[in-house]
Amino acid sequence: MEATASAVLAWPASHAWTAMRKRHAHLSDEALVALVARGDEDALAELYDRVGRIAYGLALRILRDERHAEDAVQEAFLQVWRSAATFRPERAKASTWVLTLVHRRAVDLVRREERRQADPLTDDSAAVAAAEQTDEAAWLRFERERVQSALKQLPDLQREALELSYYGGFSQSELAERLGVPLGTIKSRMFSGLARLRELLDESAQEGSWRPEFTS
Amino acid sequence: METGIHELTAGYALDALDPGERSAYEAHLAGCEQCRQELSSFWETTEALAVAASGPAPSPALRERILAEVRAEAPQNVVALESRRRRRAVPVLAAAAAIAAVVALALGLRAFDLSGQLDDTRAALDRAQSSAAVLADPGAQSVDLQAGEGRLVVDADGRAVLVLDGLDPAPAGKTYEMWVVPGGDIEQASSAGLFPGSEGREIVPVEGTVRAGDVVAVTVEPAGGVVAPTTQPVVASDSV
Numbered sequence: 001m002e003a004t005a006s007a008v009l010a011w012p013a014s015h016a017w018t019a020m021r022k023r024h025a026h027l028s029d030e031a032l033v034a035l036v037a038r039g040d041e042d043a044l045a046e047l048y049d050r051v052g053r054i055a056y057g058l059a060l061r062i063l064r065d066e067r068h069a070e071d072a073v074q075e076a077f078l079q080v081w082r083s084a085a086t087f088r089p090e091r092a093k094a095s096t097w098v099l100t101l102v103h104r105r106a107v108d109l110v111r112r113e114e115r116r117q118a119d120p121l122t123d124d125s126a127a128v129a130a131a132e133q134t135d136e137a138a139w140l141r142f143e144r145e146r147v148q149s150a151l152k153q154l155p156d157l158q159r160e161a162l163e164l165s166y167y168g169g170f171s172q173s174e175l176a177e178r179l180g181v182p183l184g185t186i187k188s189r190m191f192s193g194l195a196r197l198r199e200l201l202d203e204s205a206q207e208g209s210w211r212p213e214f215t216s
Numbered sequence: 217m218e219t220g221i222h223e224l225t226a227g228y229a230l231d232a233l234d235p236g237e238r239s240a241y242e243a244h245l246a247g248c249e250q251c252r253q254e255l256s257s258f259w260e261t262t263e264a265l266a267v268a269a270s271g272p273a274p275s276p277a278l279r280e281r282i283l284a285e286v287r288a289e290a291p292q293n294v295v296a297l298e299s300r301r302r303r304r305a306v307p308v309l310a311a312a313a314a315i316a317a318v319v320a321l322a323l324g325l326r327a328f329d330l331s332g333q334l335d336d337t338r339a340a341l342d343r344a345q346s347s348a349a350v351l352a353d354p355g356a357q358s359v360d361l362q363a364g365e366g367r368l369v370v371d372a373d374g375r376a377v378l379v380l381d382g383l384d385p386a387p388a389g390k391t392y393e394m395w396v397v398p399g400g401d402i403e404q405a406s407s408a409g410l411f412p413g414s415e416g417r418e419i420v421p422v423e424g425t426v427r428a429g430d431v432v433a434v435t436v437e438p439a440g441g442v443v444a445p446t447t448q449p450v451v452a453s454d455s456v
Binding site: 028030041044045048049052053054055056057058060061066069070073074077078081082088089090091092093095096099100102103104107140143144147148150151162165166167169170171172173175187188190191193194195197198201 | 223224225226227229230231232233234237252255256257258259260261262263264265266267268269270271272273274275278279281282283285286287289385386387388389390412414415439
C-alpha cells in the first residue's frame, strides 16, 4: 500500500505565492483542518483557497450547472466546518477528505435532481473548458494532464465504469442496468479499473513527473 | 476476509454503492484494517480523478457566501475544543482556552476563542520559525542518517531539526516518535516529540537538546506516543 503514496499530488508550496500575506499560509492542509475544528474562520478560508477550485471543477463536472455546483461546494465546506473535529489525518490527506465530501454532496444532488441525461463519455465540454483555462496554476494543469493520460491507458470498459460512476454519479446497480451487464461484473470492473488507475498514476509519478515538494 | 465485500472498497471510494451495500460496507470497514488501508489508497486515486475534472475558477461570490454562512454559525463549532484538549500536550493553555470557550458559549460570544486560536497559530509559527533558524544557521552541523533518507541538522546550542524524505504517513493508530539517544544507547532514549508523517519532504523540529555523541532516531509507536521505544527505528542519525 505504501507504494501508492507517490500517486498523490502533494499540495505545492506555490500556494505560498498567492497566500504569502495570509496568516495561515505556512500551515499544512492538515493543520488548517485542526484550526477549523477550533472554529478558526481564516483557516477555513485558506483551505477553500487551496482546494476550492478543484472542488468546484469536480462539482461542475458532475452537476453540469454552475448554480448547483456552487451549492454542492458550499454545502461541503459547511460540512468541513462542522465536522472538522472528526477528520482523521491517518486515514486521508485533508484535501482528499474535503474532495470526498464535495463528491458525495454532488452525487447526492445529481441523483436527487435526475440531472444525468447527458452521457459523461460523450460530453467533453468540461475537458475543453478546462484546457482553455489560462489563470490556473501550472501544477494543476500538469497534474490534470497526467491523470487524463493515465485514464486513457485504461481498458475502455474499466474507464467507462469509473467515469460513469465518479463523474456521472451512477451507482453500481444503475450502471449494471444501464450497461446491461450483471452487477457482479460492474463491481469487479470498478475495482480492477480503480486499482489499475492507481498503478498507472504510481508509474507516471515515478517517471519523474512534475511533483512539487511540500515543505511546511 | 470476504472477497466480495473487499471488492466494494472501490465502489465506496467512488460513492457508487447503493444504500444497503454502503451501510454493510461501513459496518465491515470498522473491523477490517486491510479495507481501511485500501480505502485510504483508493481515495488518493479518486482525488486524482477530481483533479482531472478541474476547470474554470468558481465565482468569488461563492467564497464570500461560504464564509458568511460559517460566521453566522461560528459559536457551535467551539465545542470542538473539548476533545482537542485531551489530545494535546499543552494542557495549561488548552485548558484555559477550553474554559474561555465554555464561557464564550454561555455568553453567546465567540471572541474568547481567539486566545486559544492565536496560541495555537503562534505555536505552529514558532516551530516553523525555529526550524527555519536552525536550517539557515551557517554554523549548524549537518549529520547523515544511517537509516532513512534525509539528514539531521544541529546548531551550536543543540537545537536540532530532522529533514526527512520519503517517509510515508504513519499507519492508522500509529505515530512517529523521535528519540534523542545519548551515545546510541537505546536504554537512555528520551522522547523528542511526535509527528504524523506526510507525503514528500518533512521538516520536524526535535524537542530537547541534542549533544555531541547523541543519536536521533524515529520509531513507529501507538498513537499518543510511548515513554520508551518499542520498535526498531525507521530513521536513525549518525552520532552527532
